[in-house]
Amino acid sequence: MRVLRRLGPTVLAPVLAVVVAVVISALVMAALRVDPLRVFAVMVDFGDTPTQQMTAVVVVLNRAVPLFLAGLAVAVAFRMGLFNIGVEGQYRLATVMAAAVGAAVALPGPLHVLLIVVVAMAVAAIWAGIVAVLKVTRGVSEVISSIMLNFIALGIASFLLTGPFRGSPEGASIISTAEIPRSGWMPGLNGVFGLLGLADPPRQLYGFLLVAIVVGVGIAVLLGRTRFGFDLRATGLSPSAAQASGVDSRGMVVKTMLLSGAVAGLIGMPDLLGATHAYTTDFTSGLGFLGIAVALLGRNSPVGIALAALLFAFLDRALVPLQIAQYPASVITIIQGTIVLAVVVSNEVARRIALRSAERGGAAPAVAAATGDGSTGPGQTADGAAVGTGAGVGRTAGAGQQTTTDARQETGA
Numbered sequence: 001m002r003v004l005r006r007l008g009p010t011v012l013a014p015v016l017a018v019v020v021a022v023v024i025s026a027l028v029m030a031a032l033r034v035d036p037l038r039v040f041a042v043m044v045d046f047g048d049t050p051t052q053q054m055t056a057v058v059v060v061l062n063r064a065v066p067l068f069l070a071g072l073a074v075a076v077a078f079r080m081g082l083f084n085i086g087v088e089g090q091y092r093l094a095t096v097m098a099a100a101v102g103a104a105v106a107l108p109g110p111l112h113v114l115l116i117v118v119v120a121m122a123v124a125a126i127w128a129g130i131v132a133v134l135k136v137t138r139g140v141s142e143v144i145s146s147i148m149l150n151f152i153a154l155g156i157a158s159f160l161l162t163g164p165f166r167g168s169p170e171g172a173s174i175i176s177t178a179e180i181p182r183s184g185w186m187p188g189l190n191g192v193f194g195l196l197g198l199a200d201p202p203r204q205l206y207g208f209l210l211v212a213i214v215v216g217v218g219i220a221v222l223l224g225r226t227r228f229g230f231d232l233r234a235t236g237l238s239p240s241a242a243q244a245s246g247v248d249s250r251g252m253v254v255k256t257m258l259l260s261g262a263v264a265g266l267i268g269m270p271d272l273l274g275a276t277h278a279y280t281t282d283f284t285s286g287l288g289f290l291g292i293a294v295a296l297l298g299r300n301s302p303v304g305i306a307l308a309a310l311l312f313a314f315l316d317r318a319l320v321p322l323q324i325a326q327y328p329a330s331v332i333t334i335i336q337g338t339i340v341l342a343v344v345v346s347n348e349v350a351r352r353i354a355l356r357s358a359e360r361g362g363a364a365p366a367v368a369a370a371t372g373d374g375s376t377g378p379g380q381t382a383d384g385a386a387v388g389t390g391a392g393v394g395r396t397a398g399a400g401q402q403t404t405t406d407a408r409q410e411t412g413a
Contacts, residue, residue, distance in 0.1 A: 013350040014297050014304065017342035018311070024338045029331060042325045043318040050199035056317060058203045063313035064306075065212045065270045066284065070291025071298055071305035072219055073264035077142075078300050079223060080236040080256045086131060086146030087264045088288025089153030094124035095268030096157045096177065099279035100165040102272075103178035112184040113273060117211075120265040127153060128261025132254040142257070150288075161279060176280040186273035208270040215266065216302040232256055264288070293336070296343045312336065 026036035046056040070087060077084035098120035107115060130149060134140040167178030188204030223229035231252055235242040239249040267287050268279075276283065294312055298304030315336060319329050 013299060013343070013346040014308065016346040016349070017297060017339055020342040020346070021335055021338040024342075025331065025335045028334055032328075034327065034331075039322065039327050039331055042321050042327060043315075045321060051201060054193060054199045055201040055203055058201050058205045059317045060310065060313045061209060062203070062206050062270065062274075063316050064309040065206055065209050066267045066287050067290060067294050067309035067312050068212055068216065068306055069263060069267045069270075070287045071294035071309055072216060072302065073260050073267065073288075074291045074295040075298070075300040075302075075305060076219065076223070076260040076263060077256060078295055080232050080252065082236075082253065082256060082260075083143045084128065084131070084146055084257065084260045084264070085143055085292070086128065086149050086153070086288075087260075087267070087291055088286070089146075089150035090124040090127045090261050090264040091120075091267035091288055092283075092285070093127060093153040093157050094120040094265035095272055095283065096160055096165060096279045097123045098265075098269070099177045099180065099272055100160070102180040102184045103167065103278070106181055107183060109183045112181070113186055116180070116184055116273065117266070117269055120269060121262040122265070124265030125258045125261040128257045128264065129254065132257035135257075136250040136253050157279075161281065165279075167278065174280050174282055176276075176278040178278065180272075180277045184273070185277060188274065204274065206270045206274040208274055211266070212270070215263065216306065219263070220302045228255070267291075293340045293343070296347070297339065299347075 026040075029036040029039060046053045070091070073087050073090075074084055098116045101119045102112065102116040105112070105115065127149065128146075131142050131145045134145045135142050161177065162175055165177045166175060168174065168176045186207040189207050189209060190200055190205055192205070193200050223232065231242065231247045232255075234245070235247055235249045235252045242252075243249045268283070271284050272279065290312060294305055294308045297308035297311070298306070315332050319332055322331060323329050
C-alpha cells in the first residue's frame, strides 16, 4: 500500500497528461470537422502484412532511440535543478565533428565506432561545460547561456559543413560531410527478428539501441545508487546544506553539465552510425528540444523517459499514414503541444497530492516529497521538493550536516 501511495502521483502525472492531450486534440479536430476516431484509427494502423507491421515497429524504435538519449541528457541536469536548454546545439555540433573525424581515419571496426562515439561525447561535454563555467564563475543563468550557445553551435556546424568538412561535390542539392568508411558503421539488429520467428523488415533496426539501453541503465545506477548521484540530488535540493556537509556545490554543477553534455553527444549517433553515415544539411534536427518534453513526461526516470520516447516516436511515425490518408499532419503537432502543456499542469497536480500526503503522514509542510518532475517554483527544486527560502536558508544550512548524513544512510551512499 505504501508503494502504491508513493507511485500514485508519479504515475498519475504522465497518464493524466496523455489523456488530456488526446481529449483536447479530439475537440480541436472535431472543431475543424475532422473525424477524430478515424484519425486515431489511422495512427494505430501498422499495416496488414507481418512485414509492414514489423517495419512500423522498427521505425518507431529507431526514432525512440535518439529521443530517449535526448530525454536522459535533459533529465541529468533537471535532477540537480539545472536547465540544459542547449542540448540541441550540443548534439548537432558533436555530430558534425564526429562525422568529420570518422570519415578522415581508417581503423578496425570496433575501434572506429568507438572513436566516433568518444569524439561526439567529448565535443558535446566541452560545449556544455562552457555553460557550467559561466554559471559558477560569473553567475550567468544556464538557461540564457545555453540558449545563446545553441545559436553559436548551429552556426559553427553550418560553417564546418559548408566549408572545411564538406565532402559533397559543388552543386549538390544536399551538402554533406565525406561518408564514413564501412568500418565505422554500426550493424543493425534485424537478426533478432529471425531468432524470434518474426518477419524480417526491409528497414534495419539501429544497433545503437543496445548502447542506449546500457546508457539508460548506467545513468539510473549512477544517479540512484552512487555517492555522486546522492551528492547531485543533495545539491539540487539545497546547495547551502550540501555545501555545509562537505559537498562542492560548484564542482557538482560542472560535473553535472559535463555528464549531461556527454549524453547529449550520443543523440546523433544512431542516425549517423546506422543510416546516413554522414552529416548532412537535412540531418535530423529538433531532438534536443523534444528531449525536454520527453524528460518532463517521463518525470526524469530512465524507465519513464523510455516510455515517453516511445510515445513521441509513435506520434512521429503516424505523420506519413495521416498524409497518405489525406488528414492534416498538424494533428501530430497539436497532440505533442498539448502533451507538453498538460505535463506542466499534471506535474503541479501530482506535486500538490504528494505534499498533502506528506502532511497527512506527519511530515513538515515546508518539505514535500520529491516528485522528480523537473519543474521548479519559488522555494522548490527540480526534484519537486520545497526548500526554505529567505530566513529559512540559514536553518537549512545549519541542519544540513545531519540531514545529509541521514539521507546517506537511507540511500546506502
